[in-house]
Amino acid sequence: MILGYARVCTPEEDIKPQRKSLIEAGCREIFEDQGSANCVSLPGFSRLQASLKRGDTLVVWKLDRFGCSVKKLEALLTDLRKRGVHLRSLRDGIDTRTGKGRSFCEFVIDLANMERELALERTLAGREVAKKTGRTGGRRRQMTDSKILHARKLLASGMPPSEAANSLGVSLSTLYRWIPAPSKTIQSRSSH
Template sequence: MHIGYARVSTTDQRLDLQLDALKRAGCERIFTDQASGARNDRPGLEGATSHLRAGDTLVVWKLDRLGRTVRQLVELASQLEGRGVHFASLTDGIDTGTAAGRFFFHVMAALAEMERDLIRERTKAGLEAARARGRQGGRPRKLTARQVSHAAKLLADPETTGSDVAQTLGVARSTLYRALRAKSSLSKL
């Protein structure tokens, strides 16, 4: 019996491509998850592995749908192998039912992890280069330093409320107070 497993990481991604491929591959049952591959608590994967019996094959569209690290993939493959279950990845051409498939699985898993590590290193280097040029990452601030100073002066009047000032500036009250705390902690330095 072929049991399929499909996964996407975010809500804006769709499973259609994977589901179509798994159906064409003859999967009689398909389990799905909408979660990061780094997570170990994926109900769809748990459901798929609980339905597998000796001689069955767990089928995924691509190797990275199953796990994010070589360790995860190798551990799962070992568990499946210990139960007499095979593993197949459609786009990677892996079938652990053969010696060549088992070897190829380990090589592909190592390459997938190396690719993720390289992406992480390039991203980190790019962020450091941007910081060296004075660019800050993250979301732009809602209030300028001038607006925060003005808000502090307005709040010095006991009749003015934080809600009034926040409404005047077009921000939430929590945003206003967060900016005021940041300003006061900077001025203490």
């Protein structure tokens, strides 16, 4: 069976040209989503996926109506291939029933895999550089060694902690994290 899928990103877009092209392509049933720019809530696409069976052909007007990113497109193409469903994109001239169409899909899948591997390599390389330079993750320390020394001098001179923190440009909790507040010792009295 030939099934069609049409999607517009904004309510202002007209879905009729897609619908017309899908009907002309021989689609028996057309599933639609309107106003779904974020590709999150796609009830029409969910119904389409539930309807697809081995040997069916899914026809889309254009690939960007089908997958919102290379990663999503790769996942959808992989899923269709596993399920034995063919894909035809009218505007892009892609048909997975042909060698050229299958090669294109393999290329998209390989591209998405390469993108993931490059991201992983960059992450690992960044960790190695951080490790070699002694950097740890997270934000830069607000209280440098010189600020800690200066804070101790201010507090020793009798300046209230809130004023010392303010003059150093840090919060009171940050000041206390690096220079704990003096603990008050409670002297126990023994009764005679």
